[in-house]
Amino acid sequence: MMKRNGGDVTVESLTALGVTHVFGIPGQHALGLFDAIRRSDLSFVSSRVENNSVFAADGYARTTGQVGVVFCSTGPGALTALGALQEAYAACVPVLMITSQIPRDGLGGARKGYLHQLDDQQASARNVTKSTATVRDAAAIPGVLADAWATAQEAPAGPVWVEIPQDVLLEEVTVPPVTGLVASVPPPRRPRPEVVVEAARLLAAAERPVILAGGGVRRSAGAPEALIALAETLDAPVVSTAGGNGAIPLAHPLSAGAWIEDRHTTDLLGDADVLLAIGSSFGEVTSNYGTFAPRGRVIQVDAEARVLGSNHDVLGVHADAATALADIAAALPEIGQTRSGASAASDLRTRVRARLDTQDLAAEQRLLADLRAAVPDDAETFWDMTIAAYWAWSAWDPRTGGFHTAQASGGLGLAFPAAIGAAVGTGRRTFAVSGDGGAMYSIAELATARQHDAEITWLVIDDGGYGILREYMTGAFGAATATELARPDFVLLAEAFGIPVHAANPETVGEIVADTFATSGPAVVVLPTVLRMFAPS
Template sequence: MSHDHDDRPRLTAAQAEAALNPPPGRVGGDLVTETLQGLGATTVFGAVGRPAPGLPGALRRSASLSYVELGTESHAATAADAYGRITGEVAVLLLSAGPGALATLPALQEAAAASAPVLAVCAQVPAAGLGGGRHGYPGELRDQQASFRDVVKSVHPVRTASQIPSAIAAAWESALTAPHGPVWVEIPEDVLRAGTVLPPVSALDATPRELYPRPELTLVAAELLARAERPAIIAGGGTVRADASGKLRRLAERIAAPVATTYGGKGAFPWEHPLSLRSWPGDRHTTALLEDADVLLVIGSGLGALSSGGHTFAPRGRIVQIEADAGKLESNHPALGIHSDAREALDDLLDTVEDREDASAADRVRTVLEAAARDRAGDLAPEQRVLAAVREALPDASPSFWDLTALTTWAWSAFDARRPNTMHSAQGAGGPGYALPAATGAAFADPTAPVLAVTGQDGAVRSAAELATARRYGLPVTWLIVEDTGRAGGGEPACPDLAALTGAFGVPAVRSTPDSLPADLAGALGGPGPSVVVLGAEPRRPAPEAG
C-alpha cells in the first residue's frame, strides 16, 4: 500500500542540535516531562512534596510545565478531573506507587463517569520487583495496574526508558479520543531515576481519532425525526463535552422538538427557550411528555439511574440514541444506536433532516412547566432563595462545583446554568468533599475568573485543607458552605465551627443569612484570592432522592 502524503514529524535546527548533543544530568523523568511538553501540557497536578520518583528534578528543569501541589493524592486527582472538564484538554496527574495511587481510585472513577481526560503517570516499584513476587519494596502491590484497569479507559505500562514517549503519547491520544476519559501510565521508579543517553523528546503526534456516525444510520434517524408527530429530545453530558449546544438548538428548532437536559447536560439548551423542558426529568409531567414522544432523540446520555428516575423511565416510542461510548448504546432501552461524537452526529443530522413544522410544541412545553410549578409550589421556597442568590451573584461564564447535598439535588433540577460546562457535581464516585478540590483545579484553567464551590458541613470538614492550596496560589475560589441542620438520619455529627476552621487557614469567613447571601456572595466572588461564605440553613426535610 502506498500513501500520497507525508505526516512524519520534523526537527527544527535547535532540536537537531539538542538530539546530537543532549544536555547532561537527564534521567528517565526528563523523558516524561519532555513528552508532556511536546504534547502541549502546561499544568500537572500532584500531592504536596510527593511527585513520582525521578520527576522533581525533571520538573525543575522543565521550561513550561507548572507543577500544582494539593494536600492529598485524592484531591489532586479531583482537581485534575475538573481541569480536564473545564478545558477539554488532557489534565496530567503525577503519582507515587502504592497507597498514594490507590487513594485516587474514587476520583478517577468520577473522572470516568464525567468523561474527563485525565492522564495519570504513576511510579511503580523497581523493574526487578515486577511480576507478582513479594520483594518488600515500599508501596509494593502484586499487580498495581489491575486495581485501575476497570476504572480508567486504557492502561499503558512502561518497562524501559525508550518506551516512555510512545506510552505517554498513546495514552494522550486515548484520553482525547471520544469518549474522553482517564488513562493510566505506569513506570518503574528505577527507570524514572536512572540517567538516560536518549535525546530530548521533541516532535510527537498524538492526534485523537474522530468518531463519525455511519451515514446510513444518520439517514434513518433524519427520516424518523422529520416524520414524527411528537418528537422530543433528551440532551446529556455528551452534548456538553462535544461542544454541541449550538447544533442542538438548531436541530430542536428545525424539527420543533421539546428538549430536556439531564443533570450532566445542564446548560446544553437555553433555560428560557420556548422548547426548553429544562432539567427536571424526574418531574411526572415532563416524564409523561417524554414517554409519549413517538420519536425520542437521546444525545450523549445512556439514560442511567440519575437521568431516568432510577430506571423507571419507560418511553413508548422509537428511540434514536447518539452516544460516543459504545458500551452505553442500548444499555437501558432498545434504540437506533448511533456510535458517534455528539457534535459530528448533530452536524450530519442538520445536513440531512427536513424541516418539521409544529406550532403546538411550545404550547405543550409551557403547559408542562406550569403544571410542574404548581406541583412544587412551596416545596422549594428556602432552597430557591439560596439558588436565586447564587445565580444572581455568579457570573454566567464562571464554573461552579457542587458536593452531593440536599441543596445540590434541588440545583440539578431548578438551577439555571445559563452556559454549558459551567455546573459540575460528583455523580460517579466523588462523594462529600468533591467541590473545593474540584474548584481549585478549575481555577488553574483561568486564574482570572472566579470559581464557586458549594458544600455541606460534612464536605467542608473533609476538604478544608485545600483552602491552604487556594491561598498559597492566590486562586479566585469562593467556597459557599451550607450548614446542614435538620439532616436526615436522626443525628447531628460533631462539627467544628466552620468559620473558625477556615480562618485558621488564613481565609476569614463571612457568616451569611438567606437575606444577606446575594450581597455576601457577590462580594466574595468579586474579591481577590480565596473567600468563604458560611450560610446557616433553616431546618428542612430531606430533598427527594436523586433521579
Template sequence: MRTGGDLVVESLAALGATTVFGEPGQHALGLFDALRRSAVRYVGCRTELSVAFAADGHARATGSVAPFMVSTGPGALGTLAALMESRNASVPVLGISSQIPADGLGGRRKGYLHELPDQAASFRDVVKSVHVVRTAGQIVPALAEAWEIALTAPAGPVWVEIPQDVLLGATDIPAVTELRVAPRPLAPRGELVAAAAELLARAATPVILAGGGVARAGAQAALLELAQELDAPVATTFGAKGAFPWEHPLSLQSWLEDRHLTAFLEDADVLLVVGSGLGELSSNYHTMRPRGRVIQIEADLGKLESNHPGLAIHADARLTLEALAQAVKGAAARSGGAATVRDVLSRVAKRLDAQDLTLERAVLAAVDRALPAAALSFWDMTILAYWAWSAWPRPMESAQGAGGLGYALPAALGAAAATGGPVLAVSGDGGAMYGLAELATLRQHHLDVTWLIVDDGGYGILREYMTDAFGAATGTELVRPDFVALAESFGVPAWRTTPEDLEGDLARALRARGPSVVVLPATLRMFAPTHLTPS
C-alpha cells in the same frame, strides 16, 4: 544529567500540558525533581484524592487532558474514587504514578515499600486504559498513546505507571520537543443518520433528551439547529447544563425527577436521546418507560441500548447532530412545540408551589444572582446541588458521575488554575470535611476560589433518605469545626451568612481576588419525591 523523569515532563509539555497536579512520594521523586527543570506549572494538593479531583476540574475547564502525578501504592490507590468520577463523566485525565523498581514488577514480591502484587489491576476497571512502562524508551510513546486515548470519544481517564529506577535513571534519549496526537473521530454511519432523520421528520411529537455528551462534544449549536428544524422540545439531563438555552421556548429545562416531565418524555412518538445512557438519574430512577421509538446517539459503546432498545448510533454527538440537522432541513412542517413546553413547565411549577420550599428556592436563586455570568461552579453531592440539578439555569459541574463526596473544592481549585477564576465551589458540611486540607492549597497558590459551605449539621440528604425510609436516621449527625475560624487559621478570609444576606456576602467574596469561604448555617429540604410507579 537528564533522567526518565525529564522524559515524562518534556512529553507532557510537548503534548500541550501547562499545569500538572500532584503529591510527592518516595518512588516518585524522579518525577518531581524533573518538574524543577521545567516550565510546566506545578500545583500540589494535600491528598491524592484531591490531586485527581483537581485534574478533573482542570480538564472540564479546559476541555483538554489534565495530568497529575502521584507515588506508588497508597498514593496511587488514593486516586481511585476521583478517577471513577472522571470515567463516568467522560473527563480526560492522565494519571501518572511511580512504581517500585522494575525488578519487582510482575508479582515477584521483593518487599519494597508500597509494593502491590499488581498495582495496575486496581485501575483496569476504572480507567479507559492502563500503560505499564518498563524502560526509558517506552516513556514517550506510552504517554502519547495515553493522551490520545484520553481525548478519543468517549473521553476519559488513563493511567501510566513508571518504575522508580526508570524515573531516576540517566538517559541519552534526545529531549522531547514535539509530540502529535490525533484522536480518532467517531463519525456516524450514513445509513443510520438517514434512518434517524426519516423517523424524526415523520414524527408527530418528537422530543429530544440531551445528555452530558452534548456539552462535552461541543454540540450545543447543532442541537439548537436540530430542535428548531423539528420544533422539538428539549430536556437536558443533570450533566448537560448549558447544552441547550435554559429560557429557549423549546427548553423543558432539567426537571427529570418530576412526574410531569417523565410522562411527557414517555409519550413522545420519537424520543431522541443524545449523549446519555438513560441511566438512573436521567430516567427518573429507571421509572421512565418510553412508549414510542427511541433513537440513541452515544459515543460510549457500552451504554448503547443498555437500558432501552432503539435505533442505536455509536458516534460523536456533534458530528451526528450536525448531520441530522442537515438531513431534516425543510422536511418537518410542524408547530406547537413551544406551547407544549409552557404547559409542561406550568405543571411542574404548580407542583413545586404546592410545597413549602420558599427557603430552598430563595437560596439557590441568591447563589445564581451572586455568581458572575461567565464563572464556573463545582458542586458536591449535597441538597443544594440536588436542587441545582433540576433548577440551576446555567452550566455546572458536579460529582454525579460516581456520586462521591469531596469533589467540589479540589475540582474548583483545578479549574481556577486553568481560568484564573473566580470559581465557585459548593459543599455541605459533610462533604466539606473531605477537602479542608485544600484550604492550604488555595492559600499557597492564591487560587481565586470561593467556597460556599451549607452547614446543616450532618449528611443532610442521607438524613432525609433514612428518615423517609426508616422513620429515623443513623450515622448522619456530625461534629463540625468552626468553618469560619478554621478558614481564617489558613489565612483565608471567611464569613458566616444568612439566607437573607447570602447574595450580598457571596457576591462580595467572589469579587475579592484569591480564596474565600462563605458559611451558610441552614437546613434545606428536597422537593417531594416524584418518581412514577414502574408499569
C-alpha cells in the same frame, strides 16, 4: 551536557504535548518525577490528598478543554486517587494519571518487601480508566505518553493510567531531549449513513418528538449549537439531564428545563412518539429512578458503544453528538405536520412550577435564586453531592458559565478541589458549593487554595450532617441513623489557614457571595441552614 534521567524524559514529553500544569503529591518512588519539574517550565499544584489531586485535574480539564495531568506515588497514593478517577471515568473527563512504581525487579511480585508494593497496581485502576500501561524503559516514555494523551481525548474521553518504575525515573538516559511529540487524536466518530437516514425519517414523521440532551452534548464541541438548530427545525421540546444542564439555554422557548426527577418531565419523555436521546445512558437519575417507560420509538446517540441499548430498546447511533446532530439535520426529509414544541416546553415548565409551589419550598428556591443573582453569568460553578446541588441539577441556570457536579459517579468531595483546578487553569474566579459532610472530604485543600492563592469562593452549607441521606433514611425508615456529624467551626478553621471567611444566614448569603467576586484569592462563606428536597411527584 547535564545528565538526564527518566523523570526528565517524562517532563519533556509532557511539555512537548502542551502541558503547562501538573497536579499531585510527591512520594518516595516518584521523586525522579518531581525533581524533573524543578528543571522545567511546568507549574506544579500541590494538593494534600491524592483523591483531591485528581479532582483538581478534573476541574482543570472540564474548564480549559485540556487534559488534566496528575503525578502520584505508588501503592497507597495511587489507590487513594481511585475514587476521583471513577468520577472522571463516569463523566468522560480526560485525565492523565502518571504514577510511580516499585523498581522493575519487583514488578508482578517477583521480589517482596518494597515499600508501597502492590503485585498488580494496574489491576486496581482498570475499572476506572480507559487504558493502563507500565513503562519499563525510558526510551518508551514519549510514545507511551503520546498514546495515552490521545486515548484520554478520544470520544468518549476519560482518564488514562501510566505507571513508571522508580529505577526508570532515576536512571541516567541517552535518549535525546524530547522537543516534539505528536498525539494523534482520532476525529469525532461520524454515524453510519443508513442509521442517519432512518433516524431522520422517524423524526420527520413524528407527531410528538422530544429531545433529551445529556452530558455528551455539553462535552462535544459544537453539539449545543447543533442541538438547538435541530430542535428548532423539528420544533421539538428539549429536556436536559443533570449532566446536560446548559446544553440548551433555559431561556430558550424550546427548553423544557432540567427537572429530570419530576413526574411531569418523566411523562413528557415517555409520551413522545419519537424520543431522541443524545449523550445519555438513561441512568438511574435520568430515568427518574426507573419510572421512565418509553411508549414510542427511542433514538439513542452516544460515542460510547457500551451504553447503546443498555436500558431500553433503541435505534442506536454510535457517534459523537455534534456529528450525529449535524448529519441527522442534513438528512431530514420535509416535515409534513405542524408541531407545538414551544407550547409543550412552556406547559411542562408551568406544571413543574405549580407542583413545587405546593410543597413549602420557598427557602430553598430563594437560596438558589439569590446565589444565581450573586454569581457572575460566566462563572464556572462546582457542586458537591449535597441537597443544594440536587436542587441545582434542575434549578440552576448555567447561562454562559459552566455547571459541574459529581453526579456522574455520586462521590463526595469534588466541588472544592475541582474548583481550585479550574481557577488555576482559567485564571478566573470559580464558585464551589459543598455540604458540611462533603466539605470534610476536601477540607485539607484549604491549604492548597491558600498556597496557590486560587481565585475561588467556597460556600459550605452546614446542616449538621449528611443532609440528603438524612432525608432518604427518614423517608424510607421513619428515622435516620449515622447521618448526624460532629464537625469543626468552619469559620475558625478557614481563619486558621489565613483565608478570608464570612458567616452568612439565608438573608445575607447572596450579598456576601456577590461581594467575594470583587476580591482576590480564596474566600470561604459558611451558611448554617437545613434545606429540604423537593418531592418528585
